Amino acid sequence: MEYFLFLVSSGLVVGATYGLVGMGFAIIYKATGIVNFAQGELLMLTAYIAFSLASSLSLSLVPLMIVTIPIAMVIGIVLERVFIRPMLGEPLFSIVMVTIGLAVILRGVTIMIWGPDPHEFPTGLSTQVVLIGPVPFYQVQLYGLATLAAVTLAAWAFFRFTRLGIAMRAVAANEGAAMLMGIEVSRIHMIAWALAAAVAALAGILFASMFKLGPTIWFEGLRSFPAVILGGLDSVLGAALGGLVVGLIENLAQGYIGQGLREIAGFVVIVVILMLRPYGLFGAREIERV
Amino acid sequence: MKKTLRMTLLAVGAALMLPAMAAAEPGVSDTEIRIGDVNILTGPASFIGQAVSVGSKVAAAEINAAGGINGRKIVMKTEDDGYVPSRSFQALKKLLEVDDIFALNGTSGTANVLAMMPLITKANLPTVVTTAPNELVYNPVRPSVFTIGASYEASFYAQLKYIHEKLAPKGAVYGLIRQDDDFGVAVEKGYERAIKEFGLKDGIRLRYKKGQADFAAEAVQMKAAGVQVLANGAIIAQAATVLKETRKLGMDLQVADVWSEIMPPSAKLLAPAGYSYLIGDYIAAMADPAAVKWMEKFKPYMTEADIAAVNRYTFITYAGLKIMAKAMEACGKDLTRACTVENLRKIKNFDTQGLTAPVSFDNERQLGGTAIKVYQINLADQSFKALTDYQEY
Structure with missing residues (x-):
């Protein structure tokens, strides 16, 4: 039983980071219809910025998140204005290619500025183990789980109760109709990028704190992609849940089935679920009238 | 007239050829x-x-x-x-x-x-x-x-030999985690050799894909297998994460690591886990x-x-x-x-x-400098102390 609980707890911890990254993908897709392949690099850049802030200002985890979020949002807005806005109206494929190019640029620039060495991320948190029942956690891992819960709740409230959130849902549902209803679509796109960057910053800080900050951290974006597919590309809350499910499946597969199945198991479940529900667990079904 | 012209052309040709011949070896000039x-x-x-x-x-x-x-x-x-x-x-x-x-x-x-x-x-x-x-x-x-x-094989064999002879309790359970590639195969060869030669208890062998970040499940598996000596074939940030997870589970380990972990940025990442890990290297440590x-x-x-x-x-x-x-x-x-x-x-x-x-x-393989020193990290200042002199394994 202890073995099972250890695997479940570690699966949830890593799943929380997948979920946060996945939410970033989903926010942009929901508002703009674009899969942002630079989401992992956005995480990387903001994590390195947070690292510099934490090192120079000696900030602990929560203040660091609070300081980094607005910086990340500005970065998101700038990237949207410079790289994505000029592409409005162009074929979707071209816009996606721009995000791929953006990913390469962000990766290169980050390594150029901070160098290739990996770093221990200074969180100011204790490295003492916290026991919940028989299950050990590092403090930062509990922060990770709590952050996912808080962001998920905030996202649910934002999309359900705020004018901006409802406007974003309207744009996602029908951009043309939303525009006719007086919603400024380009502003919605900009806000989506800002929010996605903020979530990426949280994911980056937590991931670097739990594991290490290194030049391959961008890969977390791709690693989290199955979570967002599982949850539904246009479902922000689904991405969060998808992250937890993928994290759990990976760890249980590694622990019970055998090595090498960690990566495969997650994808097997995704294939099965997508065959049953092509839009993911929580994705909206598109109905076309002919 | 014709003969004179031919002679002249030959002389000019020879004159042009001379410097070219002198500089015939690529990359070498007089200076x-x-x-x-x-x-x-x-x-x-x-x-x-x-x-x-x-x-x-x-x-x-x-x-x-x-x-x-x-x-x-x-x-x-x-x-x-x-x-x-x-x-x-x-x-x-x-x-x-x-x-x-x-x-x-x-x-x-x-x-x-x-x-x-x-x-x-x-x-x-x-x-x-x-x-x-x-x-x-x-x-x-x-x-x-x-x-x-x-080779990595010799490096891991050297460390495991030292651990077996000097550090590990009698009957200790050994475990391996290594990358799923040629480098990992070389690490496992050294592990295998030590297990066979010294009749060690082989608790578990784990492989992971390059780029993996989370090793919590692997640490749980090692704990379940009762591992006391770990051949940690992960590198740099991954090696550090492996040790961080085994530390979280309260595992008391003797650790053999890859020689990249002797470099200061790596040592800085691994040291917080609190294991005085070993390294087998054919190159002198910074200290x-x-x-x-x-x-x-x-x-x-x-x-x-x-x-x-x-x-x-x-x-x-x-x-x-x-x-x-x-x-x-x-x-x-x-x-x-x-x-x-x-x-x-x-x-x-x-x-x-x-x-x-x-x-x-x-020698037949045109291979030299293969002798290895086993080093151990000093966790206080993250320097490395030689435990052996250079030895062939």
């Missing part, structure tokens, strides 16, 4: 010898290439300050391959065809050397491989290729007297950035170029690639001043 260096100067592994470049630069500066090779100065020509084998091939092609190099010292990773091998073989290019001591590089033997360094002496001697030749870039790869590449220089020097004024290769083959007990064990290439 300089151009040596190439293909390395990883960009990307996540660029700390290797930068260190390599410093090693070559310092060795060239020292040789040139002492009058060069029979009056010819060494000029280094460095190309970046970003750790991408196809780029290594292009880089060497450029060095051969544009920069006109005579020899190659420092050669990126294993796959990169193998990508360059057709060009090296075709040009009979004297090559000292300093950063990829992999069996694939020296087996089969390529006539102009000489390799310095021990080793040989390395300290080297740093004191060559600080004036280096910039601040160079000093910051120095690590084990600097020492080994420095040694590589010094060996190459000795082989070239023995050719006298008539320096040729064939002669240099011949003299490299005669290298015996070359003294690297303790940066490695004495290097000999006069």
Whole structure:
């Protein structure tokens, strides 16, 4: 039983980071219809910025998140204005290619500025183990789980109760109709990028704190992609849940089935679920009238 | 008239041919010898290439300050391959065809050397491989290729032998985690050899895909298997995460690690887990007297950035170029690639001043400097203390 609980707890911890990254993908897709392949690099850049802030200002985890979020949002807005806005109206494929190019640029620039060495991320948190029942956690891992819960709740409230959130849902549902209803679509796109960057910053800080900050951290974006597919590309809350499910499946597969199945198991479940529900667990079904 | 014209043309032709014949050996002029260096100067592994470049630069500066090779100065020509084998091939092609190099010292990773091998073989290019001591590089033997360094197999065997004899409790359970590639296979060979030779309890063997970040499940598996001695074949950030997770589960371990974990950025990542881990390396650690002496001697030749870039790869590449220089020097004024290769083959007990064990290439594999020192980290200052002298395993 202890073995099972250890695997479940570690699966949830890593799943929380997948979920946060996945939410970033989903926010942009929901508002703009674009899969942002630079989401992992956005995480990387903001994590390195947070690292510099934490090192120079000696900030602990929560203040660091609070300081980094607005910086990340500005970065998101700038990237949207410079790289994505000029592409409005162009074929979707071209816009996606721009995000791929953006990913390469962000990766290169980050390594150029901070160098290739990996770093221990200074969180100011204790490295003492916290026991919940028989299950050990590092403090930062509990922060990770709590952050996912808080962001998920905030996202649910934002999309359900705020004018901006409802406007974003309207744009996602029908951009043309939303525009006719007086919603400024380009502003919605900009806000989506800002929010996605903020979530990426949280994911980056937590991931670097739990594991290490290194030049391959961008890969977390791709690693989290199955979570967002599982949850539904246009479902922000689904991405969060998808992250937890993928994290759990990976760890249980590694622990019970055998090595090498960690990566495969997650994808097997995704294939099965997508065959049953092509839009993911929580994705909206598109109905076309002919 | 016709005869005079023919004679004149022959004379002019001969006159034009003479300097060309004198400079027939690529990369060699009356005043300089151009040596190439293909390395990883960009990307996540660029700390290797930068260190390599410093090693070559310092060795060239020292040789040139002492009058060069029979009056010819060494000029280094460095190309970046970003750790991408196809780029290594292009880089060497450029060095051969544009920069006109005579020899190659420092050669990126294993796959990169193998990508360059057709060009090296075709040009009979004297090559000292300093950063990829992999069996694939020296087996089969390529006539102009000489390799310095021990295998990962020997490194892990040396550490596990030391742990078995000096540190582990009797009947301890051993475990392995390694990357799912050639490098990991080499690590497992060393583990396997130790398990068989010393009759150790083999608790668990785990493989992971390159790029994996989370090792919590693997740590749980190791705990369930009762592992007390861990052969940690993960590298740098991954090695640190493995130890962080085993520490979280309260595992008391003796740990053998990959030699990359002797470098300061790595040690800084691994040390917080609190394991006094071992390393088996064929190159002197930074705190080793040989390395300290080297740093004191060559600080004036280096910039601040160079000093910051120095690590084990600097020492080994420095040694590589010094060996190459000795082989070239023995050719006298008539320096040729064939002669240099011949003299490299005669290298015996070359003294690297303790940066490695004495290097000999006069063996079937043209492989030297394979003896290993076992080091242990001092967690307080993250320096490494030698537990053994250089030994062959």
